[in-house]
Amino acid sequence: MDQGFPLFPQQASSMAPRVDNLYFYLLAVSFFFATLIALSVIYFAIRYRRRSESETPPGVEGSLKLEVAWTVIPLLITLTFFFWGTKLFFAMNRPPTDALEISIVGKQWMWKIQHADGQREINELHVPVGRAVRLTMTSEDVIHDFFVPAFRMKKDVVPGRYATAWFEATRPGRYHVFCAQYCGTKHSAMTGWVEVMDPLAFQNWLAGGTGSESLASAGAKLFALHACNTCHRPDSLARGPNLEGLFGKTVKLQDGRTLVADENYIRESIVAPNAKLVAGFQPIMPTFQGLISEEGLLQLVAYIKSLSKAGPSPAGIPPPVKESAPEREAPK
């Protein structure tokens, strides 16, 4: 890492130059107006300095023309900031559909990262250069914030829901990760690194890991372990909605509303099953809040997403193995 005296952050993502261009535009306009005001004040202060204690200058009537000018011109200029900034913000919030999926769980005071094919790391995030990466993030405790200055990317990581963010790294290197939302005693130690690698090196890194199973298959195991398949099954004995092909589909709820089944909806349906009940089903599912870790929930979500992938699903819903499991009590 550069230990010198930088005055400007590195540009290491596709978004960084776009943010910086807008920043420079803002700087230029601000510099112009700050200089205009400062020079006017200095000029008037010198030109019209009090020369004798008794002098009384003539009064000056206000000017409607000037008032309108210095209301409308700044307004029009700020509207350019607004449109440019909003366009960029929308781009930041719309990840490309073919992005690499990585999930992140924040907790006091570390970042736990899971790659789709099972690699796990802590406070380090390895990503390939030139490929969009979509982060699905949640927190086990308080609000954190995943901030990579070199990518100009920042997103609050809020407990109880998934936050998403994306970036496409453009330059191999090692970049700071900071937790930007104050989260308690060791907030300033909740830092890490993003390691941006050449695609080939990234493939090697992925292959050279601990050989753990993919997120989706870990999710499939959890699915069976918690006997979700007792109710969520494709056949006629199903007491809960069939999950095959669910992800991304429109769901009709008991109260008549409809929504698109996304990660947040699936997560909520596991920890608070009755919050959004699917039309035609009874509120019989117990809550799994506190029984499944945030990482486990992310694995289940990945598994349910995998059930919607085109072609024969890698792990269809298996038949139930245990009979006694569903009668569990809600946790305190």
Place this chain on the structure above:
Amino acid sequence: MSSALVAPPESKHPVEPRVNYLNATYGVKSWLLTRDHKRIALLYLASITFFFFLGGLFALLIRLELLTPAGDLVQSQTYNKLFTMHGVIMVFFFLIPSIPAVLGNFLIPMMIGAKDLAFPRLNLLSWYIYMVGATFTLWAVVHGGVDTGWTFYTPYSTASSNTHVIATAVGIFITGFSSILTGLNFIVTIHTMRAPGLTWFRLPLFVWSHYATSLIFVLATPVIAVTLLMVAVERLFHLGIFDPRLGGDPILFQHLFWFYSHPAVYIMVLPAMGVVSELVTTFSRKNIFGYKFVAFASIGIAVLGFLVWGHHMFVSGQSVYAGMIFSLLSFLVAIPSAVKVFNWTATMYKGSISYRTPMLYAFGFIGLFTIGGLTGLFLATLGVDVHVHDTYFIVAHFHYIMVGGAIMGYLGGIHYWWPKISGKLYPEAWARFAALVIFLGFNLTFFPQFILGYLGMPRRYHAYPPEFQVLNVMSTAGASILGAGYLMPMVYLVWSMRYGKAAPANPWGSTGLEWDTPSPPPTENFAVTPVVTDEPYHYSPGEVEIVG
């Protein structure tokens, strides 16, 4: 400061002093049970000065810790408590009451030709409520402090922090009522007690800005009270309001908190704008350029200020469309502030400009508030805010507004009205020197933080990567200069109370009604209720030039 202020004037002096509000009655009781708005203003002055230096001490420790990248001066937990208490004390116990409760209290009745505020007892009650709230918060500070940040974000504040959250929140909750009562008192006073002939458009702009501030006091403060109450309830009884594990919504807290705390920024800066309007006119000997635009800009800021809270939450996960609306509204609220700056500048045109200390503070205010306002545009711009949110860029921005703006306005006002308040002149050379030191120290402290913020240094960091050190050292050096600058007025103003030259009724040749009465004023302000026949800032009778 408090003991120096409440001490009766020295009786050693052979000259028989004129009866004024300071020497009308003697003794501690005559101060603690006073209903005179001027004495209550001084009670506030003493209290907030104490909190200013306490909050400043915490700031000094923060800056010393940040001198080196490693967290080596204090422990992380201690550091977190320091910035929390710095924020809580400076915002709730210094900045919010500063200009309104001291200068507003002292001046509004005099500026409108009244003997007192509409509800003198309520005014005294406000100070007692403030002190009770302050006691709770001080109790929390003494017993180990609180570490949530002044923002009290949930679920950290309700489920995770094991510090004195409730005592601090109760302190702020109680103090809020003092703000509400002061606001109510000002509104009623301005509506009902104006001197004959003093129409709304003849009011000094100081009064307009305090009217706008009072609206915010009355309308916004109850929201922070309710919000902090909910934090306490969730912490004590585990009622799920904000904590998702209890079924609550942590983002709801942010909506409620900023619904108050964004308007609160305008509580801090609007009164300072009012002060600057008085300073620029007096020391230019000119009528204000665009009176109605400046007056309505205050009201515009107060109203629009209620609609922009979501710009604190662009990366919180609120919908992108909500972000878009809040961004647009935030640009709109910037416009009235810009209008004011342009009008102050235009007021100097063809004036007779004096460089007395209060005017130096007005220059400082215009410069620093302009930078604070312009950098606010960066934060209202969605695509840029994502990067600079929660970094030192924000820290620099709001210090330019709150310290560069509000405190420069406050100090300018204190110097300007000091002859009226104390009956003594402050030493001009020292005061100019202090103003210069404060201006330079301020910029050295906070300008490097803009660069640090864009580099990515997050706020509230006890330790930081080594490449950020040079800028942090600059900032700490600036803070020590700034601290020395703030001590100077403290010393020479107290000194002037005893040794300063006696002040005439109107040392600046100002047109304000408060200068029509002796310095210091008698308890009833005016022997005869004044009748107003002129526009405000009527410095050059007859001759009016049209420009533009």
